[in-house]
Amino acid sequence: MKRNWALLALTHLAVALAAVAITLGVCVGNRPEESKLDKLEHLIQERYIGIDDVDLAAVEDAAANAMVEALGDRWSYYLDEASYQANMEASNNAYVGIGVTVSTQLKDGGMEVLAVEEGGPAQEAGILPQDVITAVEGALVSDLGWQEASGRIRGEEHTFVELTVLRGGEEQVLRVERRRVEEVVATGQMLENNIGLVTIRNFHSRCAQETVEAIENLRALGAEALIFDVRFNPGGYLTELVELLDYLLPEGVIFQGVEYTGEESVETSDENYLDMPMAVLMNGDSYSAAELFAATLKEYGVATLVGEPTVGKGRYQVVYPLGDGSAVGLSIGEYFTSQGVSLEQEGGLQPDVAVSVDEETYAQIAYGQLTPEEDPQMQAAIAALLGE
Numbered sequence: 207m208k209r210n211w212a213l214l215a216l217t218h219l220a221v222a223l224a225a226v227a228i229t230l231g232v233c234v235g236n237r238p239e240e241s242k243l244d245k246l247e248h249l250i251q252e253r254y255i256g257i258d259d260v261d262l263a264a265v266e267d268a269a270a271n272a273m274v275e276a277l278g279d280r281w282s283y284y285l286d287e288a289s290y291q292a293n294m295e296a297s298n299n300a301y302v303g304i305g306v307t308v309s310t311q312l313k314d315g316g317m318e319v320l321a322v323e324e325g326g327p328a329q330e331a332g333i334l335p336q337d338v339i340t341a342v343e344g345a346l347v348s349d350l351g352w353q354e355a356s357g358r359i360r361g362e363e364h365t366f367v368e369l370t371v372l373r374g375g376e377e378q379v380l381r382v383e384r385r386r387v388e389e390v391v392a393t394g395q396m397l398e399n400n401i402g403l404v405t406i407r408n409f410h411s412r413c414a415q416e417t418v419e420a421i422e423n424l425r426a427l428g429a430e431a432l433i434f435d436v437r438f439n440p441g442g443y444l445t446e447l448v449e450l451l452d453y454l455l456p457e458g459v460i461f462q463g464v465e466y467t468g469e470e471s472v473e474t475s476d477e478n479y480l481d482m483p484m485a486v487l488m489n490g491d492s493y494s495a496a497e498l499f500a501a502t503l504k505e506y507g508v509a510t511l512v513g514e515p516t517v518g519k520g521r522y523q524v525v526y527p528l529g530d531g532s533a534v535g536l537s538i539g540e541y542f543t544s545q546g547v548s549l550e551q552e553g554g555l556q557p558d559v560a561v562s563v564d565e566e567t568y569a570q571i572a573y574g575q576l577t578p579e580e581d582p583q584m585q586a587a588i589a590a591l592l593g594e
Contacts (some may be wrong), residue, residue: 210316211368228474229308229353234418235378236314243269243273243404245430246485247269248255248267250265251324251340252410253513254369254532256319258324260364265285266530267286267532268581269466270284270481270532271284272424273452274366274534274536275493279521279537281519281521281523281535281537282495282523282534282535282536282537283523283534283535284467284532284533284534284535284579285525285532285533285535286531286532286535287530287531287532290480290525290527290531291527291531292367293533293535295546296410297442297508298410298412298444299388299389299407299408299412300361300386300388300411301360301386301387302360302361302363302384302385302386303359303360303384303385304326304327304328304330304331304333304359304367304382304385304387305322305323305326305327305328305329305382305385305387305541306319306320306322306323306326306333307319307320307321307322307573308320308339308356309573310352311352312347312348312352312588313338313339313594314338314340314372314436315340315346315347315348316338316339316340316341316347316348316364316372317339317347317352317355317356318336318338319333319335319336319337319338319339320335320338320573320574320575321323321333321335321573321574322334323389324390324418326385326387327382327383327384327385327387328516330383331380331381331382331383331566332380333369333371333380333382334373334571337371337372337373338371338373339355339359339369339370339371339372340370340371340372340377341369341370342358342359342367342369342370343358343367343368343425343506344354344368344370345358353399358504360384361384363384363385363386364383364385365383365384365385366381366382366384367379367381367382367384367413368380368381368382369382370422387450388412388455389407390407390409390416391406391407391408391412391413391416392404392405392406392407392413392416392417392420393405393419393420394420394423394424395424395578396419396424396427396428396429397433397461397578397588398427399431399588400428400430400431401404401429401431401432401588401591401593402415402421402424402427402429402431402432402433403432403433403435403578404420404421404432404433404435404585405426405435406419406434406435406436406439406496407439408439408440408441408442408496409439409441409446409447409450409494409496409499409521410442410443410446411443411444412445412446413442413443413446413450414446414449414571415445417450418450418453421480421581429482429484430482430483431483431485431591432482432483432484432485433484433485433486433487433511433584433587433588433591434484434485434486434487434499434500435486435584436486436487436488436489436490436496436499436500436583437487437488437489437491437492437572437583438489438491438571438572439491439492439493439495439496439511440491440493440494440496441493441494441495441496441497441519442494442495443495444461444463444473444495445486446450446462446495446527447461447495447498447499448460450499450504451475451499452475452476453478453479453480454479454484454503454508455475455479455502455503455506455508456475456477456478456479456506457474457475457476458474458475458544459472459473459474459507459544460473460474460502460591461473461498461541461542461544462504462541462542462543462544462546463539463541463542464539464540464541464542465521465539466538466539470492473583478582482509483591484503484509484510484591485509485510485511485512485587485590486499486500486503486504486509486510486511486512486587486593487512487513487583487584487587488500488511488512488513488514488516488555489513489514489516489568489571489583490514490517490537491517492516492517492555493516493519494519494522496516497516497517497518497519497549497554497555497591498541498543498549500555501543501544501549502543502544504555504558505543505544505545505547506544508558510584510587510590510591511514511555511556511557511558511559512557512558512559512561512583512587513557513559513560513561513583513586513587514557514562514583515553515554515555515557516549516554516555517554518549518550518552518553518554519549519550519554520541520542520548520549520550520551521535521537521539521540521541521550522537522538522539522540522541523537524536524538525537531592536562538579554592557588558590561582561583561586563582563583567582570571571583
């Protein structure tokens with residue numbers, strides 16, 4: 207009898223162990239309440255032998271990025287925490303830094319200063335365009351590399367950074383305060399023949415306000431025609447685009463869109479408008495709102511388009527934070543010109559006056575290194591306005 211009870215006990219124990227094993231298998235291996243990605247993440251965390259050497263945040267970033275890329279939409283994008291912060295700064299046209307634009311290619315062992323924000327801390331410290339930053343806090347830029355050096359120049363607001371600057375073959379050390387810098391979005395310049403040039407960097411915060419101010423200043427100086435330069439303009443907010451087009455154009459439709467819900471939207475302008483001849487400079491790095499800006503002026507018959515074909519973007523994105531400092535920019539709708547044309551389907555916006563430039567000239571235009579007289583596309587726009 208004892209042996210039978212022992213056998214029965216062992217049998218019950220075996221069944222119990224099997225049940226435990228099955229239960230564990232369901233909880234760890236299957237997790238029916240979770241998605242495939244959740245299951246994979248738990249398996250990696252619980253069973254991968256090298257888990258102690260894994261940066262799980264980097265794994266999640268890579269997985270999120272791959273998920274968005276797998277959508278096959280060239281306009282949707284994933285932003286890790288650092289990229290999301292940079293994106294918000296760009297959208298606000300403001301950042302904490304010293305107020306310079308530097309080349310991404312090293313020159314003379316450092317970063318060439320391409321532009322200095324007017325009234326910014328770099329200008330106050332005496333930094334000039336064409337200076338070369340060779341060291342940051344004594345560390346050579348040639349050793350740090352562009353990305354690390356740029357990161358060290360930035361920092362917390364109201365702190366200082368020591369920069370070694372090469373100018374005319376001589377080095378000097380400058381101490382520069384890091385401050386909140388508001389980037390100038392739109393600038394105006396008088397050209398020959400009473401033509402005003404308005405350069406628009408992007409359509410983010412303050413675009414419409416600064417562009418209108420630039421136009422009014424040029425008109426006060428005697429401008430009788432306008433050139434809008436939206437080359438290398440990445441686009442921005444619909445609200446800024448609509449406000450600016452409303453100022454420029456007579457009553458009518460200026461934007462059409464369709465959201466993922468199927469809801470359609472139409473934006474219109476009032477009867478007040480600016481009655482001046484116009485031209486728009488554009489190229490293959492004119493995106494989104496910049497393309498719509500040019501297209502709408504053309505469709506209303508008030509502007510000649512000069513330069514190179516645009517990229518052809520026809521979807522708009524909303525950036526959604528994901529709770530851990532990262533975010534996703536997801537295409538949630540399509541947009542169309544005032545006449546209902548999809549620039550994406552058309553393969554971009556074509557210029558009325560095509561003027562191509564070589565790679566070197568393209569880069570010089572991007573970094574503002576050419577005068578209007580040296581810029582062949584600018585000269586073509588002037589000629590178009592003069593009827594030549």
